[in-house]
Amino acid sequence: MLVESSGHVVVAPDKFRGSLSAAEAAEHVVAGLGDGVPTVVLPVADGGDGTVDAVVASGFARVEVEVTGPTGEVVLAAYARHPVEPIAVIELAEASGLRRLRGAPAALTATSRGTGELVAHAVRHGARRVVLGLGGSASTDGGAGLVSALGARLLAADGSEVPPGGAALRDLDRIDMSGFLDLSGVEVVVAADVDNPLLGPHGAAAVYAPQKGAAAEDVAVLEAGLARFAAVCAHTHGLVGAVEHDGRVRPMGVAGQPGSGAAGGVGFAALAFLHAELRPGIDYFLDLVDFDSHLAGARLVITGEGALDEQTVRGKAPAGVAKAAAKAGVPVVAICGRCDLPAADLHAAGFQAAYALVDLPLDTPPAPDPSRYLTEAGPLLRRLAGRLWEEHTATR
Numbered sequence: 001m002l003v004e005s006s007g008h009v010v011v012a013p014d015k016f017r018g019s020l021s022a023a024e025a026a027e028h029v030v031a032g033l034g035d036g037v038p039t040v041v042l043p044v045a046d047g048g049d050g051t052v053d054a055v056v057a058s059g060f061a062r063v064e065v066e067v068t069g070p071t072g073e074v075v076l077a078a079y080a081r082h083p084v085e086p087i088a089v090i091e092l093a094e095a096s097g098l099r100r101l102r103g104a105p106a107a108l109t110a111t112s113r114g115t116g117e118l119v120a121h122a123v124r125h126g127a128r129r130v131v132l133g134l135g136g137s138a139s140t141d142g143g144a145g146l147v148s149a150l151g152a153r154l155l156a157a158d159g160s161e162v163p164p165g166g167a168a169l170r171d172l173d174r175i176d177m178s179g180f181l182d183l184s185g186v187e188v189v190v191a192a193d194v195d196n197p198l199l200g201p202h203g204a205a206a207v208y209a210p211q212k213g214a215a216a217e218d219v220a221v222l223e224a225g226l227a228r229f230a231a232v233c234a235h236t237h238g239l240v241g242a243v244e245h246d247g248r249v250r251p252m253g254v255a256g257q258p259g260s261g262a263a264g265g266v267g268f269a270a271l272a273f274l275h276a277e278l279r280p281g282i283d284y285f286l287d288l289v290d291f292d293s294h295l296a297g298a299r300l301v302i303t304g305e306g307a308l309d310e311q312t313v314r315g316k317a318p319a320g321v322a323k324a325a326a327k328a329g330v331p332v333v334a335i336c337g338r339c340d341l342p343a344a345d346l347h348a349a350g351f352q353a354a355y356a357l358v359d360l361p362l363d364t365p366p367a368p369d370p371s372r373y374l375t376e377a378g379p380l381l382r383r384l385a386g387r388l389w390e391e392h393t394a395t396r
Helices: 022-033 051-057 092-096 113-124 144-149 167-171 204-212 216-237 262-273 281-288 317-327 343-348 377-393
Strands: 008-013 039-041 061-068 074-081 087-091 129-133 153-155 174-176 187-192 240-245 248-253 277-280 298-308 332-339 353-356
Touching: 008 022, 008 317, 022 039, 022 051, 022 377, 051 061, 051 074, 051 087, 051 281, 061 113, 074 092, 074 113, 087 092, 087 113, 092 113, 092 129, 092 262, 113 129, 113 144, 129 281, 144 153, 144 262, 167 216, 174 216, 187 262, 187 281, 204 216, 204 262, 216 262, 277 281, 281 317, 298 317, 298 353, 298 377, 317 332, 332 377, 353 377
Parallel strands: 008 039, 008 298, 087 129, 129 187, 187 277, 298 332, 332 353
Antiparallel strands: 061 074, 074 087, 153 174, 240 248
16 A cells, blocks of 8 residues: 555544543554654544543543433443534443443343433533434333433323333333423434334344343343333324435334334434434544544544454444545555454455454463453554554555
8 A cells, every 4th residue: 555655644443342442542553653653633433332532532521420320320421512512422321331230231120311311411501412322222221211311201000100121111101291301402313323123123122132131031021111112102192203215205103213223222212202313323423523624634544443343344433434534535544453354345345454453473471361462452552553654654
């Protein structure tokens, strides 16, 4: 690959899960490139875990709030606020993510309430555009917890409030919206990288609940709860929507819309109650930080994540970065923990090359310790970035 002798390098990695945040990964890459290389640092995310950190690294302010965790405990969660515009970026994983669980999973009872509390806080403090990043959810409650935090009352036939969690939704009889937060004038954008519907074999319960500790019988219970939630919403509130298909708009129940199954069904609640617009996570993130403007005059883009695999090329953050850079005519290389993609797939996704930590030799006697690729990811990433730069500048 030919690298031009002038211009800056855009360093835009996603997180290295289990070892480095996106911002930390970017810091190590820049250090590995050396002091003489002009860089623009733009850590990226696709709406999942790490989105708030990445947006804060791009210049947003961090706002910390005590909210309800997935099993009812109080947690300190953060969202990001634009320094000038009334824009808030909220990451569901911050308040309602699997990483917030203390102890065993709570597949039947975990709630998304804390995410709703973050939305309410942002709106009450002036946000007029709320970007809701979905991913890493601990719950399969269809977003019932989120809408409860915004003032909806989910009631059983005897008038009592339905308890938290997806299982309890089987007893839902009606929804009282009289105390719902006024969201007039507030635009909500859902940033997600999945297109699952709420229900069915490709829905939130069937596909994702097992990842949250649900046994086969639990999946059936959660599916029934989500179906009841969707039915009550459709019956009592006429919650229907539309999807684009072959260039035409066709009416369709919100539960059937692509993306309504995201984050245990929080996508459904966002579409149905918040009238959200669904956007691919990385595409919206790059728009948010005005990524294209930083490509002007760039000679190289370095992106990456912990593992480059089939999921990467199906819409994860590095693939979005590669797509944007290719459109601007800037070459892109990936740096990662490991690469499971053949060269043909890498090139088809827009990457010139990929450099993996696991390809670096380890010199620990008497035998290499593979755990070092995680525990020493930062220093190893510096070495890898230095090798990358030496190879590419040598071909000028």
